[in-house]
Amino acid sequence: MKALIEVRDLVKYFPVKRLFWTIGNVHAVDRVSFDILKGECFGLVGESGCGKTTLGRLILRLIEPTNGKVYFQGRNVFELKGKELMAFRRKAQIVFQDPFSSLDPRMMIFDIIYEPVRVHKIDVGNPEEYVISLLERVGLKKEHLYRYPHEFSGGQRQRIVIARALALRPIFMVLDEPTSALDVSVQAQILNMLRDLQKDLGLTYLFISHDLSVVRYMSHTIAVMYLGKIVEIASSEEVFEKPLHPYTQMLFSAIPIPDPEVARARLEKRIIPKGEVPSPINPPPGCRFHPRCPYAMDICKREEPPLIEVGEGHKVACWLYAKR
C-alpha cells in the first residue's frame, strides 16, 4: 500500500514568554517522522500533554511548524498556496473532541453541514437533499434538518460534526478524541459508525486518543507518543502482543481490564508507574522517558535513542534495542 501522508522530521516548539523575554520552549512535537498508508487507520496514543493533538493539527496545517515537512499525496502541505491549498482543505477534515463547543449554537443543522459546501463552491445538486443524505449516512433523520445543536445529545452532536466533515467528500480525516466526551454505550455506536464509514468511503484516518482500548479497536497501525516523541510504532496486533518500549509496556499494564480474574492476575505483574510526566518545557536530556524508566542505563541519560526498525514495520526508540 502507498503512503498517503509522509511526515518528515516535524518539529513544533511553543515559546513560553514572560513579559518580553522568551524563557523556554515547549517541545510539543520534536523531530517526528512516520507514514500513514492509504486506507488505514493510524492510531496515535499518549498521555495528556504528549503532543498528539498538536501533531494532528500540524498535519492538517491548522498551525505552522517550527521545522519539518508533511507530504500529502506527494506535496508538502506547508508550501501549498491558493487553489492547491483549498483543494487540500477539502480533502482533509477534522473531528474534534468536544461536540459541545464545535457546533455554533446559533446555526441550524442544515446550515452547519452545508456551510463548507458553500465555502468551497462545490456542486452537490439540491442542497437540502444532499444534507439529508449526509444525515442519514451518520444515523440521523430528515426531521433533524432545521433544529439547533442544543436539541441534541452528545452522541448525536458528534454525528453532526462527522456529517459536516463528510460534506466535502474528504479522503483523509483526523479524529481527535472523537468519543472521549461520550458514555460507553454511545461511544460504541460512534466507533462502529466510523469504522463503517472508513470501509464504505475508503477513508484514511488519523485517530488520536488517550484511551488505548479505543485505539486498539479502531487502528491498523499504532504510534505511541511520549513528550513530543514517537517511542514506538507497529501494527495494532504487534504493539499489544509484543510491546517493546518500557513506556508502552507501562502504559499497557496500567489499563484495568473488565474481567475480574484477568484484572487481578495482571495486578500481580503490574509495573506500577513511577512519577509523573515531566514538563515539556526543557524536557529531560537523552531519552525523555529515562527518569521514569525501570531499565534506565547511563547512555539513556546522555543520548537520545534513534527510532529503529526491529521487526517488520515495528519501530522502537530505546537503547535496549538500539546498537550503541
Added chain:
Amino acid sequence: MNEEILRIEGLKVYFYTYAGVVKAIEGVNLSVRKGECFGLVGETGCGKSVTMRSVIKLVPPPGRIVSGKIYFEGLDVLSLPESEVRKLRGRKIGFIVQEPMSALDPLYKVGYQAGEPLLVHGLVKDVKEMWKRVVNLFKTVMIPEPKERSRNYPHELSGGMKQRVVIATAISCVPDLIIADEPTTNVDVTIQAQILDLLRDLRRKYGTTLILVTHNLGIVAEMCDRVAVMYAGQIVELANVYDLFKDPLHPYTKGLLEAVPIITKSREVRLKPIPGTIPNLIRPPPGCRFHPRCSLVAEICKRERPPMVEVKPEHYVACWLYAKR
C-alpha cells in the same frame, strides 16, 4: 465481614428545575458491608453520584431527598440534625470528590485544606500540630517532598497531585467509610494506576470500607468485591464482582459489557452498542426504565417496574425476565 456499615432504603431524590421535576433517584435500596470494596457503576446522569451525596446529606440544590432512609452504623442519617451530620462528614465518612480542580480552594494552601478536618473535629490541639500531621498524611498518599508540597497552592500542583491531596483530606481523620466518586476520571492511565494502588494500600492498612463510584468497568473488575449497576436512577443488578462479569443477567449489564472496547480483544470482534440514548428523567419511561433500549422487551416491561429478585445466592436483578409476573 458480613456486618453492615451502610444501608439505603427506598431512596428518592428529585431535582426541582424550571423544566420540570427530574426524578434522579427513584427507589434505591442497597447495603454495604464493613470492610468491603463496593462498586457503583453506571453512565453519566444515572444517579450514582447523587446517591452517594445523599449519604452525607449534601445533595446539591435544586435537588431534594424526597423519601427513603439511610442508616450509617445504625444511625438514621436523614433524620439527624445538621450539627450531628457534620460530625460524620470527614470524621466517619470520607468523601473523595470527583474533580480535584474544583474541589480545592485556590486561596488556601493544600496542606491546610487537607488538615482542616483534623481541626474541625478536634483531633489536633492546634494548627502547629495539624501541619505536622499533614506532612505525615502527605507521606501516606505518596506525595514527594511532602513538607514543601503542603505549603503549595492548588494551582502549583499537577492533576494527579491534587487528586492525592483530595484523598489525603478524605483519610485525614481515618474514617470508617470512604466514598470515592470517580477518583480517576480526569487523570492519565499511569496516574490512575498509581491512585488505585494507593486506595488499595489504604484499605489494607486501615481496613476501611470503600465505595467506589465509577463508569469504568475495568476499575470495578480490578478493585471491587461487590457491584451494583445503576441505570436512570435505579439499581438494575447487584452481585459479587466475579458473578457479575461472568454471568451478567440484566440486559443493560450485558449490553454495557459488550459495548466497551477491551485491549486484549482482537479488533475483528465488533462492539455491540446499546441502541438509543439515556432517557430524559423528567418524563422517564413507564415500567422498566430500560425498556425502550432493551432488545428483549415484553408487554409487562412497559407497564410495571420489575421488582429486585434474588436469582442466585447474593445475585440480585430487577428485570421481568427473572421475576414472577
